[in-house]
Amino acid sequence: MTESAPRPTLEAVAARAGVSRATVSRVVNGGDGVRRPLVERVRRAVEELGYVPNQAARSLVTRRHDAIAVVVAEPETRVFADPFFALQLRGISKELTAHDSQLVLLLTEGRADHARVGRYLAGGHVDGALVFSLHLEDPLPELVRRAGVPTVFGGRPGWGDGTGGAVYVDSDNRGGAREAVRHLVGLGRRRIAHITGALDQTSAVDRLDGFRDVMAGAAPELIAEGDFTPAGGERAMRRLLERCPDLDAVFAANDLSASGALRVLRALGRRVPEDVAVIGFDDMLPVAEQTDPPLTTIRQDIEEMGRLMARLLLRGLDRRGGTPDSGEASAAAEAPSGVVLPTTLVRRASA
Amino acid sequence: MTESAPRPTLEAVAARAGVSRATVSRVVNGGDGVRRPLVERVRRAVEELGYVPNQAARSLVTRRHDAIAVVVAEPETRVFADPFFALQLRGISKELTAHDSQLVLLLTEGRADHARVGRYLAGGHVDGALVFSLHLEDPLPELVRRAGVPTVFGGRPGWGDGTGGAVYVDSDNRGGAREAVRHLVGLGRRRIAHITGALDQTSAVDRLDGFRDVMAGAAPELIAEGDFTPAGGERAMRRLLERCPDLDAVFAANDLSASGALRVLRALGRRVPEDVAVIGFDDMLPVAEQTDPPLTTIRQDIEEMGRLMARLLLRGLDRRGGTPDSGEASAAAEAPSGVVLPTTLVRRASA
Numbered sequence: 001m002t003e004s005a006p007r008p009t010l011e012a013v014a015a016r017a018g019v020s021r022a023t024v025s026r027v028v029n030g031g032d033g034v035r036r037p038l039v040e041r042v043r044r045a046v047e048e049l050g051y052v053p054n055q056a057a058r059s060l061v062t063r064r065h066d067a068i069a070v071v072v073a074e075p076e077t078r079v080f081a082d083p084f085f086a087l088q089l090r091g092i093s094k095e096l097t098a099h100d101s102q103l104v105l106l107l108t109e110g111r112a113d114h115a116r117v118g119r120y121l122a123g124g125h126v127d128g129a130l131v132f133s134l135h136l137e138d139p140l141p142e143l144v145r146r147a148g149v150p151t152v153f154g155g156r157p158g159w160g161d162g163t164g165g166a167v168y169v170d171s172d173n174r175g176g177a178r179e180a181v182r183h184l185v186g187l188g189r190r191r192i193a194h195i196t197g198a199l200d201q202t203s204a205v206d207r208l209d210g211f212r213d214v215m216a217g218a219a220p221e222l223i224a225e226g227d228f229t230p231a232g233g234e235r236a237m238r239r240l241l242e243r244c245p246d247l248d249a250v251f252a253a254n255d256l257s258a259s260g261a262l263r264v265l266r267a268l269g270r271r272v273p274e275d276v277a278v279i280g281f282d283d284m285l286p287v288a289e290q291t292d293p294p295l296t297t298i299r300q301d302i303e304e305m306g307r308l309m310a311r312l313l314l315r316g317l318d319r320r321g322g323t324p325d326s327g328e329a330s331a332a333a334e335a336p337s338g339v340v341l342p343t344t345l346v347r348r349a350s351a
Numbered sequence: 352m353t354e355s356a357p358r359p360t361l362e363a364v365a366a367r368a369g370v371s372r373a374t375v376s377r378v379v380n381g382g383d384g385v386r387r388p389l390v391e392r393v394r395r396a397v398e399e400l401g402y403v404p405n406q407a408a409r410s411l412v413t414r415r416h417d418a419i420a421v422v423v424a425e426p427e428t429r430v431f432a433d434p435f436f437a438l439q440l441r442g443i444s445k446e447l448t449a450h451d452s453q454l455v456l457l458l459t460e461g462r463a464d465h466a467r468v469g470r471y472l473a474g475g476h477v478d479g480a481l482v483f484s485l486h487l488e489d490p491l492p493e494l495v496r497r498a499g500v501p502t503v504f505g506g507r508p509g510w511g512d513g514t515g516g517a518v519y520v521d522s523d524n525r526g527g528a529r530e531a532v533r534h535l536v537g538l539g540r541r542r543i544a545h546i547t548g549a550l551d552q553t554s555a556v557d558r559l560d561g562f563r564d565v566m567a568g569a570a571p572e573l574i575a576e577g578d579f580t581p582a583g584g585e586r587a588m589r590r591l592l593e594r595c596p597d598l599d600a601v602f603a604a605n606d607l608s609a610s611g612a613l614r615v616l617r618a619l620g621r622r623v624p625e626d627v628a629v630i631g632f633d634d635m636l637p638v639a640e641q642t643d644p645p646l647t648t649i650r651q652d653i654e655e656m657g658r659l660m661a662r663l664l665l666r667g668l669d670r671r672g673g674t675p676d677s678g679e680a681s682a683a684a685e686a687p688s689g690v691v692l693p694t695t696l697v698r699r700a701s702a
Contacts, residue, residue, distance in 0.1 A: 026377065033373065067471055076444045076454075086431035089458065093427045097460045102471045103427075105456040107440070109448045120418055120453045125476040200495070294407060 007048040016045035020291045067102040068092075068313060069126040069149075073133045073140050076107040082228070082256065082303060086132070088154060092126055092130060099314050099337065101127070111138055116214045118143030128313045130154065130306075136200040141166075150320075154305060155276055156201045156338060159220025167316070169309045169339045171280075171300035173203050176208025176343030180251045183345055185214065189249035189277055192218070195226040195236040195261060197253035204228070207253045207281060222247065226257045231262025248276060249351065255280035255288045255297055262291050262350070266341050277351035293349035300343050310338060359400040382655065419443075419664060420500075422468055422475040424484045424491050427458040433579070433607065435653060436484070439505060442469055442657025443481060450665050462489055469494030479664045481657075487551040492517075501671075503664045505656060507689060509553045510666040518667070520660045520690045521599070522651035524554050524632075527694030528561025531602045531630045531649050534696055536565065540600035540628055545570070546577040546587040546612060548604035555579070558604045558632060573598065577608045577624035584611025591621065599627060600702065606631040606639045606648055613642050613701070628702035644700035651694050659690060 014024045026034050027042040034042075045051070052324055070092060072079050079085045087103070096103045104126055106117050121129055121144060131144055132154025144151050153168040186191050194211045197204030212218065220241040224236035233252055237260065239245060252258035258280030262272060270276050272293055280288060281298035370389055377385050378393040385393075391613050396402070421443060423430050425528045430436045440456070447454045448450060455477055472480055472495060482495055483505025494554060497500050504519035535543050545562045548555030563569065572594040575587035584603055588611065591598060603609035609631030621627050623644055634650035 010687060022377075024386075026373070033377070065471075065474065065476075066467070068478075080431070080434075080437035080440070083431075089427060089431070093460060099465055101465060102467050103458040104471070105458055107444055107456055109444060115449060116417070116451060116453050120416075120455070123416065123418075125416070125418075221511055263359040 001292060002178035003108035008051040010051075012049055013042065013045045013051050015039040016049060021250070037151055037178070054211075065125060065127050066100065067104050067126045068096055068310065069104045069106055069121055069129040071106050071121075071129060071131045071140065071144075072137055073111075073131065073135060075110045079107065084282065084285070087284075087302040088132060088309075091308075094308045095307045095310035095314070102315065111135075111140075114138065114143055117145055121147035121149050127317055128152070130309050130313060132309075134158065135198070136334045147300050148204055150313060150316055152309045152316075154309050156202045156206075158205075165337065167312060167337060169305050169312065169341070170203075171305065171341050172343050173206035174210040174213070176281060176298040176300065177207040177251070178213050179343065179345055180281065181211050181214040183296070184249040184251065184277055185351060186281060187249070187273075187277055187351065191222070191225070191241045191244060191247045192220040192249040192251065193234055193244060193247045195240070195250060195252040195257050196289075197226060197228045197257070199225060201228075204253055211251060219244075221330065226253060228254050228257060230256050230263075234258030234264050235260075237261040237264040241270075250278050252278065252280050253308075255282045255284040255291075255295055258295055258297070258350075259291050262293075262295070266292065271348065279351040283346050288346070288348070291350070296345050296348045296351040298343045299346045300340060305341060306345035308341070359402040361402075363400055364396045364402050366392065367400060368392040383516060387576055395628070416476060416478050417451065418455050418477045419447055419661065420455045420457055420458050420472055420480040422472075422480060422482045422491065422495075423488055424465070424486060425483065426460075426461045430458065434638070435605075435633065437630060438635075438653040439483060439657035439660075442654035442659075443661045445658075446661035446665070452665065457579065462486075462491075463587045465489065465491045465494055469498055472498035472500050478668055479503070481660050481664060483660075485509065485552065486549070501664060501667055503660045503667075507553045507557075509556075516688065518688060520656050520662060520663065520692070521554075522656065522692050523694050524557035525564070527563040527632060527649040528558040528602070528697055529564050531632065532562050532565040534647070535600040535602065535628055535630060535702060538600070538624075538628055538702065542573070542592045542598045543600040543602065544573045544575070544595060544598045545569075546584055546591070546601060546603040546608050548579045549607070549697065550576060552579075555604055562602060570595075577604060579605050579608060581607050581611035581614075584608030585615050586611075588612040588615040592621075601627060601629050603629065603631050606633045606635040606642075607644055609646055609648070609701075610638055610642050613644075617643065624700065624702050630702040634697050639697075639699070642701070647699045647702040648697050649694045650697045652692060656692060659692070663690070666687055 010021055010024050012103055014021045020041060023034055023038055024042050027039050072085055093103050106120060111228050129144060129151040129154055134141060134157055136158050141157055145167055153166055156168050156170045157166050171206040193216060199205060224239045226232040252261050258278055264279060265272055272278055280295050280297035283297045288295040290295050361372055361375050365372045370393060371482050374385055374389055375393050378390050406485050423436055444454050457469060457471060472618045479501040480495060481503055485508055487494060487509050489514055494509055504517050507519050507521045508517050532543060543566060555620055577583040577587040599612060613629055616623055616627055623629055631646050631648035634648045639648050641645040
């Protein structure tokens with residue numbers, strides 16, 4: 001511990017002024033109901049000791065912390081292993097820094113720790129929260145709602161009517177998936193398979209829906225469940241080849257799982273794109289450029305999504321004039337409930 | 352913003368009870384100096400609205416937040432690009448989770464944002480701080496000291512007498528460097544070069560000192576400054592080969608810069624280890640195993656360093672009985688000022 005410059009405490013001020021802790025607290029919070037001579041004594045002690053009131057005290061008055069919590073609903077091991085999160089955090093960090101707001105990243109070991117995250121959010125330490133990578137059945141959205149802090153979600157939340165009045169930023173997952181599959185159809189492919197993402201996330205469900213929009217009536221064995229990781233992509237690709245040895249194209253729900261699928265295809269001697277065309281989703285660099293062959297994919301601007309989430313949250317806070325608990329109804333009426341960013345096809349060699 | 356379940360505010364309680372905000376605040380903080388009937392009215396309003404006092408208010412009393420800040424004195428881009436930080440955070444996260452303490456990672460775009468980090472630390476949002484990757488001339492250590500929160504540093508801080516009473520966890524950088532260079536000498540190498548780390552960090556300075564301990568009187572052109580990154584290792588290796596074409600070994604200050612050096616040696620047709628033996632520092636996996644050839648290196652247990660930092664901080668907080676500002680002197684007297692972990696040689700193919 002650094003012991004060299006202890007911050008003077010409320011207790012030290014109370015001792016110096018010869019008053020109770022509660023009296024100091026009242027003076028610091030505005031002085032209501034404290035006799036004039038006591039107020040003077042406390043103020044003198046505050047000055048002599050160079051006491052800086054704890055922000056916990058100050059924030060009772062101002063209710064502004066200039067800090068925004070970011071919660072990624074994944075264990076910290078995945079947050080650091082999947083470049084998607086680093087990119088989204090980059091966009092958030094740039095936007096918050098431009099507004100001199102501190103990025104407070106709340107890391108966990110997994111879902112069991114989300115109650116603690118809820119307590120921190122409710123604890124008056126941040127002005128708002130950015131929450132992404134939600135999973136169905138996760139108590140986090142409910143904890144966030146109960147914490148009562150203004151929140152913007154990354155990705156469409158999956159509860160109730162699909163939004164529950166929440167503000168979110170998302171990519172056009174369903175439209176992007178349709179474009180991916182139409183591209184494969186345009187190449188003359190007919191036995192098109194799909195490796196899904198983690199189906200407890202709306203992004204994976206929406207991409208599967210987009211696949212089905214184009215491939216209405218596709219045989220169920222052409223769909224294999226993945227989990228957005230390279231290892232999950234490998235497992236799904238092996239299952240697909242066992243079930244449908246004659247498949248001629250694969251749409252993978254993201255670039256990481258496409259990279260796993262490519263490894264399996266190469267190991268089994270299938271040429272890409274000649275025998276099997278492969279298309280991903282994300283345009284995650286450098287992954288998509290460094291696969292063999294380089295990956296054709298659907299681009300979404302992940303950094304911009306992060307930036308936009310932060311911008312919507314800060315704008316909402318400004319509108320409330322620094323009192324996040326007031327004006328809820330009018331803010332809800334004005335605010336868009338979801339901002340959906342477009343996607344674009346990026347052609348490389350794999351399809 | 353999630354608008355569905357606003358948390359009842361202090362103002363709402365005041366309006367319901369027909370009293371002032373200050374009165375509610377006083378009742379919530381213990382009720383000193385408030386008339387009995389008013390206390391009753393406020394308590395009733397609190398119950399009726401289901402008001403949960405803001406932790407900002409509660410923490411004025413308990414002074415415990417069950418949250419620990421982690422500050423990496425690097426821009427967020429480096430935090431996510433260098434696996435060293437993910438490993439150290441993994442150790443910290445496991446230890447904090449085991450104690451149900453929230454890991455609060457404060458990210459920045461760079462040094463210009465450190466004043467804001469200091470304000471957050473001083474703001475009463477965390478019980479303590481873990482700070483690593485300090486650089487000389489960085490205002491952060493001083494800001495942390497002024498914030499007055501108990502702090503444990505990762506790596507020996509470089510100010511004043513070298514410790515300034517700070518508690519830190521470090522590896523035996525100098526001893527490990529000596530072992531690396533002695534290993535090269537033992538292989539019969541005589542023209543041994545060194546690629547340093549960022550020399551505004553004590554870990555880099557200590558490894559350079561270890562190199563000099565063994566190679567007393569080494570020609571200055573055998574030392575090239577790097578910055579702990581692969582690109583810095585490449586640049587330093589090129590400079591070394593221009594200046595000393597006859598060098599027969601390189602000790603790189605970490606595995607990432609060794610990986611850059613290996614790429615340059617291969618590109619220029621130097622065989623490793625036949626022509627030039629290469630040794631790194633860290634035993635960073637998978638980097639050290641995936642270089643060509645696999646890297647001989649000095650292992651430090653980075654995850655354990657993170658775990659130990661967290662353990663020392665939590666132990667210090669427990670000793671203070673939840674009042675971090677009391678008992679400073681006795682804690683300082685008991686606490687070790689630095690814990691230095693041993694390193695070990697890991698032999699692979701490169702030396």
